[in-house]
Amino acid sequence: MATTRDGIAIGRRGLLLGGAGAAAGLGLGLWPRRGLAAEPVSVAGIYTVPVEQQWVSRLHKAADAARAAGEITYAFSENTTNTDYPRVMREYAEQGVKLIMGEIFGVEQEAREVVLDYPETAFLMGSSFKPDPDYPNLAVFDNYIQDASYLSGIVAGAMTKTGNIGMVGGFPIPEVNRLMHAFMAGVREVKPDATFQVSFIGSWFDPPKAKETAFAMIENGADLLYAERFGVSDAAQEKGVLAIGNVIDTQPDYPETVVASAIWDFAPTLAAALKNVSAGSFKADDYGVYSFMKEGGCSLAPLGTFAGKVPQSAMDLIAQKEAAIKAGDFIVEINDKEPKSS
Incomplete structure (x- = not known):
């Protein structure tokens, strides 16, 4: 090609x-x-x-x-x-x-x-x-962005009205599972009784299938969706429910739908690798740590059009947790097991 x-x-x-x-x-x-x-x-x-x-x-x-x-x-x-x-x-x-x-x-x-x-x-x-x-x-x-996913869950917990949240993923592999678990933990910080519909579409890139799966969750009462895959936010937009993005900031494309996103920045990972290649010290190592928030590898995207619409109590909690994560005083659990529906 x-x-x-x-x-x-x-x-x-x-x-x-x-x-x-x-x-x-x-x-x-x-x-x-x-x-x-x-x-x-x-x-x-x-x-x-x-x-x-x-x-x-x-x-x-x-x-x-x-x-x-x-x-x-x-x-x-x-x-x-x-x-x-x-x-x-x-x-x-x-x-x-x-x-x-x-x-x-x-x-x-x-x-x-x-x-x-x-x-x-x-x-x-x-x-x-x-x-x-x-x-x-x-x-x-791997994209260990569980820190940002956890914070996005706090946003979701504050914005859902029914407490019924749909989650559509690609495959139930560790990199997806840990983000979903972190998101769910964040939701429960403000919505302890929240329930989750969890489904995997068996593809990394099949927006139509992700969209149809999301539609089914909305029909089953979900008023907020976790968009781990492309296509989910399209369903949310069409049905007038909210969504939380993953890895990239999609709010510019869905300004009335995507409240927040957990962002992955690969630059720290690549910079570390280039430094070691140039120094002749590249070796078998785990670069996943460079995705952690304290390394600058992940963040919660700006709320954009939803600024001022998320309850202040949730924003205060996010600021508190983010500071603790960066200081190393709070560790978001890394749970690689496949998440299940409530």
Whole structure:
């Protein structure tokens, strides 16, 4: 696949290594070369969905910002199937890319086989597993934005009238489960008797299916929806109920529907990886910590059109909890078990 957006050449064949492929012949531990100014690190992203999809969009945005700042060169492949994923990994590695990032949730073992074949390439991959020293050049991450999800739950608890909340997710994997549990915990801070309808659509990108699932929840009494997937906020907007966003701020698209969103910022994660690649110290590690609120990896989006409409008592509680989270005095529980309907 090759695409051009905003005048930037991208795609598997569109990688610009910079300096006539300066990175290609260097071992992982030899960057940058002593006595020379550091050159941009060559980075490639491999994504199984379009870059507009919530989760992937955060990786893409952070990488594109680093490219604009001159820190990296950047190419990416989107809509890469799991069966094709290992081949694309190899293709980028063969080109001499220094850092390959993406998501291997559906191709964990196959990806690790590729990693072993390219020990001089750094791999930073979204994964449900922890780092393994047997794969020393594979670091893992996940969007641990439970802190922001918890705060968005407080907003939801204050805004629901019936206490019946619908939650539509992609798959019941740890990265989704922990956000849902944190959201539910936040709701219960102000609405202890709230009930939840929980459903997973079996896809990371199927807005029509997410929308239909949300419609069924509204029919079953939900007056507020947790939009873990695209399509949920569309249903909420059509039926006149409220929604809480996830990973990205969708309020500009749904100004009368999306009250708040838990935002993921991948920039701290990418910055840490680039620092280690440049220092020659990249290794098997868990970069999930850089998604925590105290690391700047997540936040509660501005309320926008809903500013002043959320009860002040809830806003005061949010401010109190946010300060405690950043200070390390309050820890939002990380619960990776599949959530169930009430």
